[in-house]
Amino acid sequence: MKDTPELPAIRAAKRVIEMAIDALSTRMNDISPDFQVAVDMIVTSDGRLIVMGVGKSGHIARKLAATFASTGTPALFVHPTEAMHGDLGMIGTSDIVLAISQSGESDELRVLLPVVRNRAKAIIALTGGMMSSLAKAASVTISTNIDQEACPHNLAPTTSTTVALTIGDALAIAVMESRGFSREQYAAVHPAGSLGRRLVLTVHDLMRTGNDIAILPGTSTLGDAIATVTKARSGLACITNKTGILIGVLTDGDIRRGFLTFGPNAWSEAIKSMMTTRPATISGNPLAYETLVAFERGVTRIGDIPVLDDNAKPIGVLALKDLVSNGIIPHE
Numbered sequence: 001m002k003d004t005p006e007l008p009a010i011r012a013a014k015r016v017i018e019m020a021i022d023a024l025s026t027r028m029n030d031i032s033p034d035f036q037v038a039v040d041m042i043v044t045s046d047g048r049l050i051v052m053g054v055g056k057s058g059h060i061a062r063k064l065a066a067t068f069a070s071t072g073t074p075a076l077f078v079h080p081t082e083a084m085h086g087d088l089g090m091i092g093t094s095d096i097v098l099a100i101s102q103s104g105e106s107d108e109l110r111v112l113l114p115v116v117r118n119r120a121k122a123i124i125a126l127t128g129g130m131m132s133s134l135a136k137a138a139s140v141t142i143s144t145n146i147d148q149e150a151c152p153h154n155l156a157p158t159t160s161t162t163v164a165l166t167i168g169d170a171l172a173i174a175v176m177e178s179r180g181f182s183r184e185q186y187a188a189v190h191p192a193g194s195l196g197r198r199l200v201l202t203v204h205d206l207m208r209t210g211n212d213i214a215i216l217p218g219t220s221t222l223g224d225a226i227a228t229v230t231k232a233r234s235g236l237a238c239i240t241n242k243t244g245i246l247i248g249v250l251t252d253g254d255i256r257r258g259f260l261t262f263g264p265n266a267w268s269e270a271i272k273s274m275m276t277t278r279p280a281t282i283s284g285n286p287l288a289y290e291t292l293v294a295f296e297r298g299v300t301r302i303g304d305i306p307v308l309d310d311n312a313k314p315i316g317v318l319a320l321k322d323l324v325s326n327g328i329i330p331h332e
Helices: 008-029 034-043 056-070 107-119 133-137 159-179 183-188 193-200 222-232 252-268 288-296 320-325
Strands: 049-053 075-077 096-100 122-127 140-143 214-217 236-240 246-251 304-308 314-319
Touching: 008 159, 034 122, 034 140, 034 159, 049 056, 049 107, 056 075, 056 096, 056 159, 096 107, 096 159, 107 122, 107 133, 122 133, 122 159, 214 222, 222 236, 222 252, 236 304, 236 314, 246 252, 246 304, 288 320, 314 320
Parallel strands: 049 075, 049 096, 096 122, 122 140, 214 236
Antiparallel strands: 236 246, 304 314
């Protein structure tokens, strides 16, 4: 049986990806100390990071400005053409300009360079043209040089934009780590969406309390427990001893097994004879997202977890469905 020939589109996809991998591998092995200089320059700056680029490099510049801004570095994108028509006012003497151009000779950027050099504190260049006008105007230059674009005519920016984006991301993350930008700081600038919620909302924010949880002593009958759980619209009952300490939980599964064991007499049986004695519980006030991970890893097989205070007394119940309904999801 003959092998099925590879489809042309599959061959093209593999070629583009392989070229990107090769180019990134080359750049990774050739990162110079100038990269550290650029990081230190951004971290110690009192101003903002102004990211500039034209065409496809402009799209990369917009994305990198957003990445820097979201990871602790005040940054904004300024288009070189608009800069020549008034937006130069956005660039202050304390600001550092990150200029992106594969050739380093883009007309709009090249014309602007003398003005920017005199106005900004410094210029960091991301360019493949190490002898270009941009490289000569920059205080520090990081190479994005490639051998060839993935475009079959070697014209459309493809491999070069991948390299510029990746090195720009590497620069942003290196700056972020150098600043010691914390999870809490990250959450402060990402308040919306599931990402923000997973970084901010805690168990105490989402747990059910008061009349929305069922707490009973172990001497209560199954009939009392079912009535209490139903009234609270809860997925389980928290069972406590005389001092209020949790000694177990009663779940739907426990109730079904109780009827199988005791038959019709189950209604009057004490729930301590049916309860789960070593349930998963939550102590303290961890992030709700961390608890969702525990659900996913099978730490608990039920959809509700009792939340305990420092004395092992139940103060709430966290329900899996409440995590989901509040947008706490594993991945966006």
